[in-house]
Amino acid sequence: MKLASKLTLAVTCAILAVLATNSFIRVQRELALFDEDMRRDGRILGRAIAGDAERAWSRSGVIDAIDQVLGANEREAHVTIRWVWLDVPPGHPQAPMVPTVTELADDVPLVLEWTPPGEEDTLFSYFPIRGPDGRVAAVELRESRAAERRYIRRTVLQATLATSALVVLAGLVTLGLGMALVGRPVRQLVEHARKVGQGDLSARLALRQQDEIGTLAAEMNAMTERLGRARAELEAETQAKVSAVEQLRHADRLATIGRLSAGIAHEVGTPLNVITGYARLIVDDVPAASPAREHAEIIGQQAHRVAAIVRQLLDFARPRPPAKAHHELGAIVARTVGMLDSIARKRGVQLERPAAIGPAAPAPVEVEVDDGQLQQVITNLVVNAIHASAPGQTVEIGIERGVGAPPPGHGGAPGPRVCVCVRDHGTGMDPEVQARIFDPFFTTKDVGEGTGLGLSVAHGIVREHGGWIEVSSAPGQGSTFRVCLPVAEEGADA
Ligand SMILES: Nc1ncnc2c1ncn2[C@@H]1O[C@H](COP(=O)(O)OP(=O)(O)OP(=O)(O)O)[C@@H](O)[C@H]1O
Ligand SMILES: [Mg+2]
CATH class of the missing domain: 3.90.20 (Hemagglutinin Ectodomain; Chain B)
Structure with a gap:
């Protein structure tokens, strides 16, 4: 069972118990009051009639007294009032309805509940009347308790309806609050824990x-x-x-x-x-x-x-250590591309120098390099790109500037760098070839076409300059090689 349902059930049961007890006590109290009222009204009425009858009996005889009682009976609709003799045998028309009433103490009314055969339970009250000759009669008040029972039924029904409505309302409110404050958030917590468990x-x-x-x-x-x-x-x-x-x-x-x-x-x-x-x-x-x-x-x-x-x-x-000097990178690239132009044309490939391959437009970039070695590196990359291209395709050679981190394992902090970028649209490489291109003597070219040393030499030279080579390639989609060199802050801003 869900938490919200358990809460709802617990709260509903508690509210039901409280309300039911409260209603029970209230109904009991109201019934007692009703009963008390009925008896008190009966006593007041009976005493008044008995007093009047007693005075009439001593003033003008028993007939007048009985008339008084009959008159009262006609006036009161809810009560049956009779004159009864206590000394007549049971069965006599003027004998008390309750067979046990045979004598009454002086002036003390007798109120009792008795159910006449074949009728509902009824409240009988007897008020003694003492005649001048010492004979004792009584005024008998007979009041049905049907009204009281109707009142009980109505009160119990009202209390039950009110209790049920309150319980349903409380249950709905608790369920709603339980779902909003506990059910939904807990479900989200569980979902989250599951995702984390699955590694998300x-x-x-x-x-x-x-x-x-x-x-x-x-x-x-x-x-x-x-x-x-x-x-x-x-x-x-x-x-x-x-x-x-x-x-x-x-x-x-x-x-x-x-x-x-x-x-x-x-x-x-x-x-x-x-x-x-x-x-x-x-x-x-x-x-x-x-x-x-x-x-x-x-x-x-x-x-x-x-x-x-x-x-x-x-x-x-x-490898000899690089003889570094200040050079303008664009000039080195232009010189190399110019040298390789005739080789490219022979294979029907066009070398292009777009304004910028990367995000920043190139401006003169001063670098501290061995220009001969760097030229050797670019030459190998461009010749590789020409070899990978089909006639009619182009190879783009440009300069990119930006800020980035060296590849993992290279060491060094992220910072400004400048890259010579060589991009072709030729055969491209699958991941297996890509993983081996810097291995010495690894080549896919025919015997006599390549020794497989170009990239491993280039790798060594670029490393000596504190830089690295980045490669991205996919079979059939061409390759992009970037020779990246770190540059000083001022150089990057220039
Ligand atoms: N732009 C490129 N497109 C497709 N494959 C390439 C490219 N550049 C290099 N490769 C692959 O990497 C291999 C190694 O290149 P590397 O320059 O080291 O040697 P090589 O060009 O085969 O021979 P060498 O450069 O010594 O004459 C190449 O044989 C080729 O398979
Ligand atoms: Mg090569």
Whole structure:
């Protein structure tokens, strides 16, 4: 049974008990008063008639006295008044109706209830009349109690109706109040607790009650708030830990691959120089028409390619510290884009420099960077974007400024930053590829097209500058790479 119903039942029972007792006592009292009134009226009337009759008897005889009584009987409609002799045998027409009344004490009226055979209970009153000859008669008053019983029935009915109406009213009011003040808020509390239990910590209770339930709701809201904060902190900590572990793993891998690459580059470098040298000798010595000369030229070209890769490997293995100087970021971007324009056009892709990709319009942005290294980073991003684009598509390169927090695990406080943004509308990447793009030698390109070192080198360079690379991409929807560098407060405001 619900709380509001229990309250209603308890309050209704209590009110019913109080009202029923009160009504019972009131009805009893009214009945006693009614009875008392009836007896008193009878006594007054009987005494008056008996007095008149006694005086008439001694003044002008018993006939006059009896006439007096008969006259009174005609006057009084509600009472039957008779002259009775106490010394006549029962059954005599002037004998008392109540068979037990045979004698009366001097001047003391006798009032008693008696039910004549086949009738309702009736109130009989006898008032003695003493004649001059010493004979005793009496005035008999006979009053039906039907009126009293009607009065009882009416009073009880009224009391029952009033009590029932009050009980129903009190029940309805208690039920309404119980539902509004207890039922509904408790239901909301239960619903809220269920949501919190299911992990929804954004739910809040809006109870404006200034009572215990209101206090409980406020406490539950505060508890949910604290739980939400604790969960967010825990998630952030976990995320930071995962990122830190990932960074460590990455750094570890880079170090191992770096050592390996340095060894290979060293070992491969010398034989390569020999191959290149001998190829040049053959080209110089052999006549121009000879196929051997053409073969030697191919050997030389391929050896140069291998040498370029070895150089890249060495770059990756032994990154040199950036030689930072003040540069205008827009100028570096413009220079790089200009250099790559012909490569893009060859593949039918257009390089665009919109006024702004991000929220803030670019103004000259002074940054402290190694311009050669930064150019290397942007070049790799733009070349990747060109490779991912289909002929006819565009690659946008812009500068964004804003305020933001570095990614988890990177460290550092949120602050102003400037990002070089490279956006293409090409193949995009699925989450698996995205998770590995900064791994050294990870490439999806054909053999000879990419070494898979571009992004890992870029990552290292940007980190050395205190920045980071952000990526957003979806298969078939293109990719956006942002090279973000922290800038000083004045620089951001400029
Ligand atoms: N804009 C892009 N769109 C789709 N995939 C990309 C994009 N940029 C990078 N990738 C993916 O990341 C991989 C790694 O890129 P990364 O620049 O490190 O190496 P690479 O371009 O394959 O070779 P390298 O740059 O050494 O010549 C690419 O092979 C490609 O799968
Ligand atoms: Mg690349």
